[in-house]
Amino acid sequence: MNSDPIVMLVKVILNLYLFIVLLRLILQLTRADFYNPISQGIVKATSPIILPLRKVIPAIGRLDTASLVLALAVQFLTVALIVFIKGGALAPVSYVIYTVAGTLYHLLDLYFWAMLISVILSWVAPGANHPGAMLVGQITEPLYRACQRVIPTLGGLDLSPIFIFLAISFLKQILAPYSI
Template identity: 30%
Template sequence: MFYEMLNFVVETVTGIYAGFLLLRFWMQALKIRPPSALGQAIFQLTDRVVLPLRRLVPGFWGLDWASLIAAYLVAMLVYLFASLWTGQFYFPMVLVLALYRLLQWIIYGLMALIIIEAILSFVNPHAPLAPIIRALNQPLLSPLRRLIPAVGGIDFSPLVALFLLQVVNRLLAVAFPQLIYYTM
C-alpha cells in the first residue's frame, strides 16, 4: 500500500515536470514566445536541469534537444526508482520503459493541448492563452484542417486528431511489451 501511494506521488510529480520539459521543447521547436509570466515560469522550473545538459547536448536543427533528453532522463528516474524499490532491476528494460513513458507523455500532452484549445474556443476564444495554444496545436491540426473542412461552422479536426493520437497510443501499448520481451 505504501509503495502504491509513493509511486503515485512520484509518477504525478515527475509527469508534471516532464510535461514542462516537453512544453519547453515544443515551444522552442515552434519558436513560440509565450506571455512573460508563463514563459518565465516554465523556463525557471526547467533551467536547473536543461542548462547543464545543454553543455553536453547542444541544440541542432533548431531544436532544444537538452529539454527532450531531460524529459527522457526523468522517465528513466521513475523506472529506476520503481525497479530498485521492487528489486527487479534490469537496465535495458528501464531504457525501453522510459522511452515508452516519454512517448506517452508526448501523446497525452498533445491531447491536453487539443482539449484546452477546444474548450477555449467555446468558452473564451479571445483568452490570453488562446493564441499560444493554437500555435502549439498548429503543426498537428493544420494538415487535418486541410483534409477535413468545417461542417456547419464546426471544426472536427481536433476530434480526428484526438482519435489518431489514441490510435498511436494503443499501437505503442501493443508494440512496447513485445520490445521489452526482446530486451530480456
C-alpha cells in the same frame, strides 16, 4: 488493489517535472511566445538543468536536444525508481523501451489535454487574450494546420480535432503497456 503510496508520489513528482520539460520542448518547437508569463515560468523551472546540458549537447535545427535528453532522463529515473521501489529488475533493453515509450506517451498526453483545452476555449472564449489561452493556441495550431491540409473544413466546421483526438488515442493505446 496493489497501490503503493511511495510509487504514486514518485510518479506524480517526476511526471509533473517531465510535463514541464516536455512543455518547454514543445514551446521551442512551435516557436511559442517566449515573453508569455507561463513560458517564462517554464523556462525558469527547467533552466538550471537544461542550460548546462546545452553546453554539452547542441541543438539540431529547431529541436532543443538538451530538453529532449532531459525528458528522457526524467522518464528513465521514473522507471528506475519504480522498479527499485517494487524490488524488481529489468533488462537494459527494457529500460530503453520503457523510457522512450513513456516519454512519447506523456508527450501525447500533453497534446491531448492541450487539444481538449483548445476545443473548450473555442466554444466558451474564442479569441481569448489570456496568456494560458494564447499558449495553448500556439501549441495546438501546428497540429491543426497539418490535419487541415488533409481534411478540409466543411462549411466552417473544423473536423481536424476529432481526427487528431482519434490519432492520439490510438497511439496512446499502443504505448500504454510500456508507459510507467
